[in-house]
Amino acid sequence: PRYRMSADEIVKSAWKGYNHDIKMILLQTGEDPLFLDYMIPAIKRIKSEMPDAEIICCNGERTEKEYQALKDAGADKYILKFETSNPELYKKYRPHSTLEKRLNCAHLIKKVGLGLGTGFIIGLPGQTDEDIANDILMIKNLQPTPMASACPFIPNKGTELENEKAGDLFYSFKVVGISRLINPSVCMPACSPYEYLKKGGQIDGTGIGCTSVTIRLTPDKYRDLYQLYTNDRITINLDMAKEVVEAAHANWENF
Template sequence: MFTHSIRRYSLTVNKVYSLSEIKEMLLLEEEEAFALYEEANSLTEKLFGKSIFVRGIIEFSNVCAKNCLYCGIRRGNKNVKRYHIGKEDLKKIIMDAHNDNFKTIVLQSGEVDVYDNDITEVIEYVKSKCDIAITLSMGEKSREQYIEWKNAGADRYLLRIETTNRKLFENLHPDDDFDNRLKSLMTLKELGYEVGTGVMIGLPKQTEEDLASDILFFKENDFDMLGVGPFIPHNETPLRNIKSVNMSMVLNFLSAMRLVTYDTNIPATTSMATLDKEGREKALNAGANVIMPNYTPQKYRESYKLYDNKICTKEDAEHTMEFTKKTVERAGKVLVLERGDRRR
């Protein structure tokens, strides 16, 4: 059975996997799929113990110049209420997160350039006040902008590739160029950021071979954090009628990604819990070692919906850590209040 191969692979540091081996893992079902999750979890606990790192996400703006076909805050959605949190309010929110024991925050927004200088000021201010890791997730920028933010004190950058299938990427992102996305990721690595990327699972015309190629791409480029998001449709996008992917494929991908990339940081995401009410707990037992709760002020959360039925839009930020701790404990893990830098 393939299960025996999984067990053998998980004990091998930096084993080189073939495309066919990864594809086979993605197609596992029932008992063999559960064996895959168990081996990925065993490897994760070998590397990190039962520790789960936490990053607080602050969605500070839903203003976006891009028109990606799957995204609820795309430029073409005229029914979303646009907002932007000003720099002084953003400074306060980050300091509140620090006071609530977050050691890492993620500043996430739509893609526009008009607020870039404000973010430089915010980074410099926060770094002068406390030791908190700052991750940016603001899309493609110029090399000069990446340098400015790095010099200001930014530690990490998340830039999802969404798919390594060039044609599929360009069909989904009418304003983007695949080669430029690759160039941006390589520039971020060169500049010394911890770099995160990731893909969406369940996109129309996406194949298991595409997904296996995504995982090989992650391994070859040794990214520091890898996210996997299930496709969930938004009713104000061109993909509104496409069905969501099933959770088993998400878990298969996550576990395969853990076994192949070995020691990278992998989050259990909000979208997983939207797809399956126990999605984050399942992910934390299938290879994930990070959880990323929403620390955005409650009044803005309804307006930052990349997909329909997003959970946690009614919670207050002040209770975020408490809710997160309970989620992690339900998974039999331990929330640790550390920066959670990549362990090499």
């Protein structure tokens, strides 16, 4: 693994957010076979020390037993994006898995009583408008789904797609707007790729259907060990998040 945080470190990081009135705590890992060893005690402590906090897990494709263990420990929701509704495109970019397996995991998540967060990527090389339309409908078909994201593709250095073109921001916003109309009750994040593609992109996102932002609470000593995007990665801190939220409120008041 890149690194493992202890349960103590996870709880301490959660307190950093909670002390600023952040009540939704996202615990994200890679597909670590030992993830329950630190996730379970961390979740139990967060629920004990911060009883009104909502815990969201994002730990990849797991078994029903593992999803149940997270639920029993106190987890509320689980994010598992299907990424693309096109089975061939999915297999191309995730050759070790299948879309069928991914969707089966999504159903298991809901079966054990966790709220499902899902979503897809906009602008994958080889993706068509028809694929995007099916992606939007996939979110509807997976209802009830309290959370869903539609984020533009960002090429990452050191991967096979590093020289591909990034997703188009304006097109992404159109997709988000349509997704919001079809799925009016889901929480949709103004994801950091919006900001990567345009300064102020997250603020723009709140004007077309996005309703949340994610703040990174990972301890500084671990941040360089994991970068979702190495190319000028945008890290959202508390001040940036406040700016987005305040701008969103101002936009709505002027609407």
